[in-house]
Amino acid sequence: MQSKKIIGLCILLSVLPGCYSSNAYGAAELKCGKIGKYVLEVPERLIIAWHEEQDQILSGASGSKKRESCDEVISKLSLAMTWPERKLVDRMDYTINGKMFESVLFSLARLEGVNDKTKLEVKAFLGLVIKESDRPVQYSEKLDMFVVQLVERSDPDTARVYYWQERNGEIAALFECLWSVELEEFYLCRGNVAFADEGLTVDMLFSEEKILEWQKVVSAIREVVLSKVKS
Numbered sequence: 212m213q214s215k216k217i218i219g220l221c222i223l224l225s226v227l228p229g230c231y232s233s234n235a236y237g238a239a240e241l242k243c244g245k246i247g248k249y250v251l252e253v254p255e256r257l258i259i260a261w262h263e264e265q266d267q268i269l270s271g272a273s274g275s276k277k278r279e280s281c282d283e284v285i286s287k288l289s290l291a292m293t294w295p296e297r298k299l300v301d302r303m304d305y306t307i308n309g310k311m312f313e314s315v316l317f318s319l320a321r322l323e324g325v326n327d328k329t330k331l332e333v334k335a336f337l338g339l340v341i342k343e344s345d346r347p348v349q350y351s352e353k354l355d356m357f358v359v360q361l362v363e364r365s366d367p368d369t370a371r372v373y374y375w376q377e378r379n380g381e382i383a384a385l386f387e388c389l390w391s392v393e394l395e396e397f398y399l400c401r402g403n404v405a406f407a408d409e410g411l412t413v414d415m416l417f418s419e420e421k422i423l424e425w426q427k428v429v430s431a432i433r434e435v436v437l438s439k440v441k442s
Contacts, residue, residue, distance in 0.1 A: 243441055244285035246319055251288070252281065252441040257299045258382030259306075260289035261318065270284050281441060289318040292433070294421060297431045317415040317432050322405055340373055354425065360390070368392050374402075374422065384429070388422055397422070404429050411438065 242261065243252040262285070283407050291300040291314040304310040341348055344361045351358050356374040363369065370390040376383045386402030397419030413432060421428055 223407070225382065226290075230237055243281035244288070245282050246285050246288055247321055247411065249436075250281050250441040251439045253288075253290070253299075253439050255265070256303070257290060258288065258299050259300075260287075260303055261285070262287035262289070262319070277342070284321075285360050287318055287320045289316065290429065291316045294417070294428070295424075297435065299435060312418055315415060315417045315428055317413055319436065320412050320414070322407065322410045322412045332382065333385065337373065337375060337382070337385075340371075354423070356384070356386075356425075358387070362392065372397070374425075384424060384425070386425065388419060406433060406436070411436070 234383075240255055240273040242255050242258060243250060252427065255432055269287055276411050281364070291305045291310070292298060293300055293310070293313065294315050300310050305314060305316075317347065334365050338363050339397075341359055344359050346360050348357055348359045350356075355374045358372065358374050361373045363371070368391065372388045372390050374386040375382075384402065384404045385414075386400055389398050390397050395412060397417070400419055400422045401414070401416045402425070403412065403414050413429075415428065
């Protein structure tokens with residue numbers, strides 16, 4: 212099972228397209244910026260990834276551009292919270308002290324970047340998954356989601372189980388969970404939902420058992436985000 216955790220870590224690193232540069236903002240205690248419809252203000256130590264910093268690192272910039280105002284737009288922000296306590300996790304606890312596998316990682320981005328083309332691509336992807344799967348689509352009343360499983364020919368020991376919720380003909384939530392065929396258990400799930408009222412799209416990553424409480428997880432993320440709106 213430990214090997215599965217390592218695989219899960221690799222996936223986690225791949226879905227986090229940024230890292231946190233502790234020197235970029237010096238000793239600042241709080242960081243702020245506008246994302247979606249709100250200006251958020253978050254203690255520096257609780258930020259897992261502030262993605263503008265990663266963009267600057269990749270572009271070869273020697274330092275971080277100083278933000279003139281909290282109203283400046285940020286493209287993406289990653290945080291993590293404990294479950295079920297719903298407390299934001301200190302960056303050091305998350306990356307070094309073993310909180311990674313018991314936390315919910317979530318990344319916030321502007322919803323306006325999700326256009327009709329993106330929605331069509333998601334539907335096309337699900338259509339391909341359903342076509343390639345040798346199992347029928349099922350509906351889980353407990354989760355209020357459709358479910359289909361796909362075993363990849365290149366990796367027959369690993370199945371990808373897709374869960375999605377439809378509202379008014381649109382995909383309102385989509386999750387992918389990795390399933391070990393040999394061990395007959397899940398070991399990692401990632402997903403995406405839209406917070407239309409907040410103008411946000413939210414990617415999340417968590418251990419397998421939390422999929423059973425996905426609606427509570429989504430609600431908790433919204434509460435955490437709103438608690439960080441700058442007054």
